[in-house]
Amino acid sequence: MKTVFFGLIVLSFFSSPLLGFAAPLSNAGFLQGGIWYSKDPFFAGDTVRVYAALFNSGNEDIAGTVEFLDNKKSLGAADFFVERGGKFTQVWVDWKATEGEHLVEAVITKASVIRVGGSPVAIELQQTRAQESLRQVQQDTDGDGVGNANDSDDDNDGMSDVQEIKQGTNPLVPSVPVAQNQEENVASSEQQKTSITDTIIALLPDTVEKPASEIHAAVKDLLAPVKEQVERKQEEAVQQLRALEENPEATQAEKTKASVYLASLSAASFVLKTEIILYVFVLFLGYVFLKALVRRVFKR
Numbered sequence: 001m002k003t004v005f006f007g008l009i010v011l012s013f014f015s016s017p018l019l020g021f022a023a024p025l026s027n028a029g030f031l032q033g034g035i036w037y038s039k040d041p042f043f044a045g046d047t048v049r050v051y052a053a054l055f056n057s058g059n060e061d062i063a064g065t066v067e068f069l070d071n072k073k074s075l076g077a078a079d080f081f082v083e084r085g086g087k088f089t090q091v092w093v094d095w096k097a098t099e100g101e102h103l104v105e106a107v108i109t110k111a112s113v114i115r116v117g118g119s120p121v122a123i124e125l126q127q128t129r130a131q132e133s134l135r136q137v138q139q140d141t142d143g144d145g146v147g148n149a150n151d152s153d154d155d156n157d158g159m160s161d162v163q164e165i166k167q168g169t170n171p172l173v174p175s176v177p178v179a180q181n182q183e184e185n186v187a188s189s190e191q192q193k194t195s196i197t198d199t200i201i202a203l204l205p206d207t208v209e210k211p212a213s214e215i216h217a218a219v220k221d222l223l224a225p226v227k228e229q230v231e232r233k234q235e236e237a238v239q240q241l242r243a244l245e246e247n248p249e250a251t252q253a254e255k256t257k258a259s260v261y262l263a264s265l266s267a268a269s270f271v272l273k274t275e276i277i278l279y280v281f282v283l284f285l286g287y288v289f290l291k292a293l294v295r296r297v298f299k300r
Ligand SMILES: [Ca+2]
Pocket: 140, 141, 142, 143, 144, 145, 146, 147, 148, 151, 153, 154
């Protein structure tokens, strides 16, 4: 008799949550680890499968529906069934990702206990929300698996984004023949510039030529790291400006500030690249020499 009584208590304990007046079930619901994707990283335009997993450590089979949300808008729903006794299952929807920030969520909207031979009995679960997933979805124009924000050459045409913006070609459209031509042009004009400085130095009299070309080399070495740093900063400024332009919340003042900053860096980089400082220096040497020569001639 005692055993039967005890058995009744145990039975009522286990079945009470199923009768509707009990606390929400805490031994079933979403698994830890939240939401995951069929491929990661993924980029704008990719269709990915969004997954969440459910477990059931209770003693009754459970069925229900999970709704997936992207920025609070429904991506679709998936029905589930999880057997009792520590089993789990996964649910998913397919999602065509777009560029920008996405808060992806999964919510159990309906759950019932399914008994053999009985009809489903609605229950309430404690854990009805999967751990949300906050993603920044980028474009990957060249499809190399590196998003545009982290890719220094978005269209993979061999010309960096910085270079393309500087010379006015589209960093998002491969422009290979133009790129090669322009790279050659840049290379040859740089060579020309170097040789102009060297030519001017060569025109100087022997006594001045040697120290002048030594100083030229030294100044060039001195400026090389500065030039590199300015170019790096310029690249950062380009990325920053692009991020601002893509950000609808950015103010016009911020954009203007960023473009002025970029323009001044471009100017600095131009000065360094074309060795304007060196021209001035060499011209100054020539002037000093001529002055000395003129003085000597007129003294005689
Ligand atoms: Ca890429």
